[in-house]
Amino acid sequence: MTGSASAIQGQSLTKIYGSGNAEVTGMEDVTFSLSIGEVVALLGPSGSGKSTLLTIMGLINAPTSGKLLIGEALVTDGPVAKVNLRVYRRKFIGYVLQKTNLIPFLTAVENVQLALEINDIPCRAARNRAMELLESLDVVHRSGNLPYMLSGGEQQRVAIARALANKPMLVLADEPTAALDSVRGRQVMELFRTVAREYGATVMVATHDHRSLDIFDRILEMEDGRLVSQKQANKDSPIGQD
Amino acid sequence: MQFLLDSFHKAFLLLLHLDSEVFQIVWLSITVSFWSTIFSASVGLPVGALLALKDFKGKSVILLLLNTTMAAPTVVIGLFCYVLLSRVGPLGSLGLLFTPSGMVFGLFILATPIAANLTVAAIESLDKRLMLTCELLGASPAQQFWLVIKEARFAVMAAVVIAFGRIISELGIAMMLGGNIRGFTRTMTTAIALETSKGEFELGLALGFVLMAVALFINGLLFLVQKERS
Ligand SMILES: Nc1ncnc2c1ncn2[C@@H]1O[C@H](COP(=O)(O)OP(=O)(O)O)[C@@H](O)[C@H]1O
Numbered sequence A: 001m002t003g004s005a006s007a008i009q010g011q012s013l014t015k016i017y018g019s020g021n022a023e024v025t026g027m028e029d030v031t032f033s034l035s036i037g038e039v040v041a042l043l044g045p046s047g048s049g050k051s052t053l054l055t056i057m058g059l060i061n062a063p064t065s066g067k068l069l070i071g072e073a074l075v076t077d078g079p080v081a082k083v084n085l086r087v088y089r090r091k092f093i094g095y096v097l098q099k100t101n102l103i104p105f106l107t108a109v110e111n112v113q114l115a116l117e118i119n120d121i122p123c124r125a126a127r128n129r130a131m132e133l134l135e136s137l138d139v140v141h142r143s144g145n146l147p148y149m150l151s152g153g154e155q156q157r158v159a160i161a162r163a164l165a166n167k168p169m170l171v172l173a174d175e176p177t178a179a180l181d182s183v184r185g186r187q188v189m190e191l192f193r194t195v196a197r198e199y200g201a202t203v204m205v206a207t208h209d210h211r212s213l214d215i216f217d218r219i220l221e222m223e224d225g226r227l228v229s230q231k232q233a234n235k236d237s238p239i240g241q242d
Numbered sequence B: 001m002q003f004l005l006d007s008f009h010k011a012f013l014l015l016l017h018l019d020s021e022v023f024q025i026v027w028l029s030i031t032v033s034f035w036s037t038i039f040s041a042s043v044g045l046p047v048g049a050l051l052a053l054k055d056f057k058g059k060s061v062i063l064l065l066l067n068t069t070m071a072a073p074t075v076v077i078g079l080f081c082y083v084l085l086s087r088v089g090p091l092g093s094l095g096l097l098f099t100p101s102g103m104v105f106g107l108f109i110l111a112t113p114i115a116a117n118l119t120v121a122a123i124e125s126l127d128k129r130l131m132l133t134c135e136l137l138g139a140s141p142a143q144q145f146w147l148v149i150k151e152a153r154f155a156v157m158a159a160v161v162i163a164f165g166r167i168i169s170e171l172g173i174a175m176m177l178g179g180n181i182r183g184f185t186r187t188m189t190t191a192i193a194l195e196t197s198k199g200e201f202e203l204g205l206a207l208g209f210v211l212m213a214v215a216l217f218i219n220g221l222l223f224l225v226q227k228e229r230s
């Protein structure tokens, strides 16, 4: 399944937050390439730069230097955007933030629908697709509730549904299972595996959850802002194979 | 004392019998205020949203200008508009001076900064997650605008109601740009000022009661909006 065509590559990506005396290095000289359909875990202790890398890949933050390519296209060259980032985010990227950020005045299903409607999917079709996703994430019984009525785990699953709504080619998730029990956490990881298999999405998940590492094709590890290892996962594992 | 009681009595009779002059004045005030509010809101809301959501050069100058206009006495706004609309002024050829449209123009200048400023405040107090979500989902500026207005809808509604209240109760602009022409541009406030200066209180009092009722209605509306929000 993991072809050789690159879905996204970073070349010497560096992110420095702040300036002058307040400079903080978020990550340094990170180079990687993910293949189309690959499902990759991003490990590393807290503060090692996982969120920084994901927000740069998700076009939420601009790198201080280095290049980012999505498919064949150069997307940012240092802090300079080479494409319309908003359009790229809308069409190609599904992002699950570390902290869920559902819109407080929309119900669970409307939150998911919104992502579809922003992509000009008609209301009825958007609703059906949103309900399907909530179903597959086991939160369909909460579809009519506002976010504050949901538990942390339920909110997280709605946020995941929203990220997957447009079948994005690139799915980026920042510790998506942190608020979930182990069974639900496992379900979510397997869902990522499924979208990769179904339509070739490339997935990167920052996680602390070592129990589910067997579903990944490759495991990247960060430390102090640097990418310190890239291991091919154990191909004998039953779920890692396609 | 007897004179005052008489005036009150006559004022009530005017209202009770739906006196045609009273009715006409009230109706003009309300239509002029209505259109001024519509125009102010349709410019002030988007401008306020833009100012709250976008960073650009000269933004602080615009905010300062809006705040200054908000604090300006209505006679000063009336004066500027008079100069613009007078026959020798740049907009003189439109022939708007001393017409209801001329008043709408001046009231629009008065209320647009109010609508814009209150919208800025409404949006700036919004949950930052909304803006982040819009960014994350790649929403277009128009989509972002609608979502933000939807979330801020109660405060924005309040802004519109406050603008209407300001418009219907002001005197200077209606007087200077309308000219208080009987049966044409006479509004509740200009009529009250004139009648009082003539020493005839009953029409003024009758209109005063109507204005008070309008104020009560507006504040009731604001109260309901606030309650709905919480
Ligand atoms: N917005 C920010 N401003 C300043 N420093 C930041 C910001 N975000 C992250 N950092 C710093 O960058 C480093 C990497 O953080 P982060 O990417 O959040 O790591 P992780 O997600 O692995 O916990 C940390 O030292 C953190 O303090």
Ligand SMILES: [Mg+2]
Pocket: A047, A050, A051, A052, A098, A174
């Ligand atoms: Mg993090």
